[in-house]
Amino acid sequence: xxxxxxxxxxxKTQRQVHRILGGTFCPIELCDTVAQAEARLRDSNPFLLVxxxxxxxxxxxxxVLARHGVPCLVLMHDPEPDxxxxxxxxxxxxYLLANPMPLLAEEMSVTVHKLMRRDIFGxxxxxxxxxxxxxxxxxxxxxxxxxxxxxAAAVQDAGFGPRVAAAASLIADELLxxxxxxxxxxxxxxxxxxxxxxxxxxxxxAREQVTLRYAxxxxxxAIEVTDRYGSLDRKTILRCLAKSTGRTAEKVSMxxxxxxxxxxxxxxxxxxxxxNLEPGVRSQVIALVDVRFRPAELSNAxxxxxxxxx
Amino acid sequence: MSAAATNxxxxxxxxxxxxxxxxxxxxxxxxxxxxxxxxxxxxxxxTHVIIDLGGIRxxxxxxxxxxxxFLGALVERGTxxxxxxxxxxxxxxxxxxxxxxxxxxxxxxxxxxxxSGCGSEQSVAIQVALIKDQLLARTVPPQPCPDCGDSMRFxxxxxxxxxxLE
Numbered sequence: 127x128x129x130x131x132x133x134x135x136x137x138k139t140q141r142q143v144h145r146i147l148g149g150t151f152c153p154i155e156l157c158d159t160v161a162q163a164e165a166r167l168r169d170s171n172p173f174l175l176v177x178x179x180x181x182x183x184x185x186x187x188x189x190v191l192a193r194h195g196v197p198c199l200v201l202m203h204d205p206e207p208d209x210x211x212x213x214x215x216x217x218x219x220x221y222l223l224a225n226p227m228p229l230l231a232e233e234m235s236v237t238v239h240k241l242m243r244r245d246i247f248g249x250x251x252x253x254x255x256x257x258x259x260x261x262x263x264x265x266x267x268x269x270x271x272x273x274x275x276x277x278a279a280a281v282q283d284a285g286f287g288p289r290v291a292a293a294a295s296l297i298a299d300e301l302l303x304x305x306x307x308x309x310x311x312x313x314x315x316x317x318x319x320x321x322x323x324x325x326x327x328x329x330x331x332a333r334e335q336v337t338l339r340y341a342x343x344x345x346x347x348a349i350e351v352t353d354r355y356g357s358l359d360r361k362t363i364l365r366c367l368a369k370s371t372g373r374t375a376e377k378v379s380m381x382x383x384x385x386x387x388x389x390x391x392x393x394x395x396x397x398x399x400x401x402n403l404e405p406g407v408r409s410q411v412i413a414l415v416d417v418r419f420r421p422a423e424l425s426n427a428x429x430x431x432x433x434x435x436x
Numbered sequence: 437m438s439a440a441a442t443n444x445x446x447x448x449x450x451x452x453x454x455x456x457x458x459x460x461x462x463x464x465x466x467x468x469x470x471x472x473x474x475x476x477x478x479x480x481x482x483t484h485v486i487i488d489l490g491g492i493r494x495x496x497x498x499x500x501x502x503x504x505x506f507l508g509a510l511v512e513r514g515t516x517x518x519x520x521x522x523x524x525x526x527x528x529x530x531x532x533x534x535x536x537x538x539x540x541x542x543x544x545x546x547x548x549x550x551x552s553g554c555g556s557e558q559s560v561a562i563q564v565a566l567i568k569d570q571l572l573a574r575t576v577p578p579q580p581c582p583d584c585g586d587s588m589r590f591x592x593x594x595x596x597x598x599x600x601l602e
Contacts, residue, residue, distance in 0.1 A: 271448070287557050289548060292493065292525060299469075299496050324470040324498055325447070373599060375534045378501050385497040387533065394532055420550060421592050 129153035130238065131172040133163045133181060134201070143176060143201070146231045150238050160187045167194045174199060174241055176234075182219070183212040191219075199223065199237060201230070202428060210371040210428055214364050224428040233398060237432055246402045246434040249350040249412045254343040264336040267306055268327035274299045277340060281347065286417050293395045294349060297413045298338060300388040301351035305336040308384060309353035309409060317357070321383050346397075347415040358409040360433045363389065363401055367431065370394045393429050403435040442480070447471025450491070459484030459516070465491025468499035474506035483515055490521030490546065490561070495529050504535040511539030518543050521561055522600075530600035537600050547597065549579050553586025560588070564601065571601055 130152050134140045140156050147154055155170060157163040160181045166172065167190065175194075179202045181187045191198055199221040200213060213222060221237050223230045233252070240246045250257070260280065262273045278295035282288065303324055310319045310333075322328070330336070333354045340349045369377045369390035379386030389411075393399050396413040403409055416424060441454040448467040453460060460482050468474075495503070510517050519537065522530065522545035530536040546559045560579050562571075570577060576590035576598070590597075 288559075289524070289557065295494060296496060296525070299494075303496070303498075370532060373531075373534050373602070375538075377533055378497075378504060378535065380501070380505075383498075385501040387500065388497040390532065391497050391500075391529075394528070422589075 127152055128173040129155045129170050130174045130176060131155045131157065131163060131166050131170065131196075133157045133160060133175065133177040135159065135178060135181065139178070139201070139203075143234070146234050147176070147238055149235060150242060152238075152242065160184065160190050164190050164194075167196060172196060174238060176201065178203075179209070179213055179222075197221070197241060199234070211368065214368040214371065219364070220360065220434070221432040222430055224430045230430070233430060240434055244436055246436055247352075247404075247408075247410055249339060249341060249348040252346060252348055252398075252400070252412065252414055253341055254345070257341040257343050259339055259341045261337065261339045264302065264306065264330065264338065266327055266329050267325075270299065270302050270306065271325075273302065273338060277338070277349070280340075281342075284342065286342075286347065290347060290415060290417055293415050294340070294347060296395050297349050297392050297415070298340075298351070300392045301349065301411050301413065302336060302338060303384070304388050304411070305351050305353040305409075306330075306334075308388075309336075309355045309357050310334055311355055311357040315357070324383060342417065345416065345418045347417050348412055349415075350410060350412045352408055352410040354408050356403060356405045356407040356409050358401065358403055358411075359405070360401075360403070360435065363433055366390055367393050367399075370429075393431065396429060397424070398430040398432075400431070401433045403433065405435070446473055446476065451477065453477070453480050456486075459486055459518075461486045461488060463488040463491065466493065468492055468495040468503060470496075470498040470502065472499055472502050474502050475509060477506070478509055481510065481515060484518075485510065485515055486518045486520050486543070487540075488520045489523055489526045492523045492526050495525050500529045500533050500536055503529075504533065504538075507538070507540060508535065517541065520544055521546065524548060524559055527597065527600060531596065542601065545600075547576060548591040549588035550591040551581035551584060551586055551588045553581060554584040556581055556583045556588075557591070558582065558588060571598055574598055 132143050175196045175198045179200045182200050197220050202224040274295050277298045278291045281294040282291040307319045312318050337352045366389035370393045397416040398414040400412040444451050449472040450465040452463040517540040519540050520543045544563045547562050549558045549560050574594040578587045581588045
């Protein structure tokens, strides 16, 4: 069995991460530095590298990661939003867990199990057993606002308050919009719905239909949107998420129908954003909104993310 | 006192325009999305406008673009723009998109608070001029809870929520 390699300069964190990932029953190898990790990457051929973000963003860290091409899960402790821009510039980055310890335990475990089993799809993996699932299939573009309103109303009725309801409606709207207008591609890879107005009726054929599901446990409200094209890729995702960081001008696209900040908006609205990609078949985006802790209680202004592909 | 109030709508956005001695007051309420083609309102606004954004409960990415095109056109032609009661959804977008507040003066905005005593969530209007130094120092003073009278604390990260005031 290929091991998991943990690279972290803090021994206590090493032990905590070891304990969390030990539950996978994978061999675990520990290193203090990227320099030490390089030999292990060559000799042990780990299937996952778990690395402190401070080491990841160094020139050496980027070089090592690019050279070995191993999936990398980056840990950020007490991050500030400004820290994100450096991380999102690492092209080979796939997973970022920005929660302070020990809150990231469940997400870290889920991330690793998804990679081990190559079973990546479904919001159920992030929620507790026994959840009540709501599902909508969009068969006409005109249904989008109605479905968004239904999601917001359900969240409001569930007692999560207006702020979570507002977040839910924005997430649902942006993800549906992406799936309806940006996801469809023709054989040449042209996004043939990209120039259409974002409102009004249009009946969707079987492949263009989009599925939205949402559910909640005692911790997360999860909103999942799946298209049947699979045209989203990691490079595009990282480029879009980078727009959520920094107060720079000209993030908004002016010459296109879409504004180009939809995914960044979703990323800035949730606590954990998951992309499950099956190229040419389907793309699934899951936004997790923490309903257990208030933002200040989480001590975490940065959103985690994961890009999984099969 | 206002006069010559007109009401209209763009998609799911309700719009009111009134003339006051302080300038035109443009009140936006509802959803700012791709159907909210605000630029259609430019001809109705004079050299000084106060835009009341307290009723904006939803603004998506395409709505942000409609907004920045509208605001940019106002500023470019020399209209003095004051943003009043910026709602929480507006603040979130103004924090991510610089142009969403560029060239305008923010008079007041809503901020999230939670009561330490009863757990009530409230959106409280903050007058920038009254506590400008505190806001620039990234602190938001506690507020009394309207439900139980206990103290409510600011319920977001000041370093993130107050970026738009820079």
